Amino acid sequence: MTPRVDRFSQVTVRTNRYAVPVRLVGRQVRVQLHASDLVIDDGRNPVARHERLMAKSRSRLDLDHYLETGRCYASSGHQFHCGRLVARPLLKASATALAASWCRLLVTL
Structure with a gap:
């Protein structure tokens, strides 16, 4: 399929x-x-x-599918460094928001 x-x-x-x-x-x-x-x-x-x-x-x-090498951007434009796992800038707005949510979760852990 x-x-x-x-x-x-x-x-x-x-x-x-x-x-x-x-x-x-x-x-x-x-x-x-x-x-x-x-x-x-x-x-x-x-x-x-x-x-x-x-x-x-x-x-x-x-989580590895959303976080890749680079930087993690929240929808507000702030940058979050998620320890060793950091997301690269994403092209799609909804995917960016989802990755930012994952980063915020990791930052609070």
């Missing part, structure tokens, strides 16, 4: 949502379903592997 990555950097597979790297927002990816996991690739390389969700309408997020 080849779903399109939504504005929240997730793909929907059989009513469940799985995170993929933010750089793929708006692109189509290929999903390979296996018995206990699924692999998502960008057409050339695997970009995500998740344990399959058996219940319906659930989400599987992976």
